[in-house]
């Protein structure tokens with residue numbers, strides 16, 4: 001069984017060079033990142049930049065404590081990583097191997113399948129159902145009964161919905177092995193999950209600094225779980241995958257969640273405005289609990305994405321043989337950026 005390869009997104013510099021446009025005209029609608037500046041961060045980094053001759057402390061204790069305080073738990077339940085991506089890879093490394101199985105409802109975040117197959121375990125992707133992408137509760141529950149790992153993305157990327165608590169509990173109860181809630185977008189629904197972690201010794205919840213906190217460039221994420229799962233993940237964690245500067249900035253941000261919360265409120269409002277603009281274009285917009293919108297644009301989705309890219313507007317497409325072939329996904333950006341997207345769609349849509 002060969003693992004699907006990582007697919008790198010083209011860089012803004014490459015896109016600008018290819019289409020002959022200035023790089024500052026390129027807007028990333030494809031990565032679910034934040035439009036807000038991190039102008040508060042240099043004050044933290046500058047004094048630190050004098051001590052980069054030393055390694056970061058591999059325990060990352062101040063970062064764990066900050067994450068624990070933010071989430072309402074204690075440090076022994078937290079494992080830090082270079083983004084949730086690294087945490088996903090650590091979970092696969094700790095729990096998957098040939099002869100083992102992982103399952104997920106699909107479409108979902110592609111790294112679950114890649115990480116599973118990298119360890120030569122079987123990946124069971126259970127398709128969501130119908131035009132509303134209903135959650136395949138029964139089939140996923142059955143798959144969880146025989147899976148060492150069940151991946152749940154809540155809210156889901158790329159659909160944007162947040163499944164019901166009852167379904168999450170049903171999957172956790174049915175699961176033979178570990179259940180992972182990837183809560184990368186949880187700040188947009190104000191979900192914290194710590195009480196669930198306390199109730200379920202088989203649950204791992206993953207949080208990131210990349211989305212609502214607006215710090216994707218730092219590469220910091222963490223898991224929250226029972227202390228014994230945390231020990232098992234720590235045992236396969238590389239000692240220094242988070243730079244000292246990233247750890248310091250993330251620690252500060254976690255103790256000041258008000259900035260992030262204010263920005264979430266603004267993004268949610270802007271999400272409504274962008275959804276309205278897309279609806280006025282006659283497009284079907286899937287209701288979203290995140291900082292992005294999944295939108296049905298029809299069979300010309302890929303050529304439309306090319307035309308937008310030539311304008312410097314980079315959007316997310318999906319495989320032409322899959323459920324989302326006719327869809328594009330748009331990150332909610334700043335109002336003037338979203339206006340550029342809507343204007344371009346008016347020009348390019350048939």
Ligand SMILES: Cc1ncc(COP(=O)(O)O)c(C=O)c1O
Pocket residue numbers: 031032082083084085086109153157182184207208209210216219220221
């Ligand atoms: C569901 C989900 N999980 C994880 C990630 C990656 O998060 P990080 O930047 O913390 O590695 C993403 C990024 O798009 C995501 O959508």
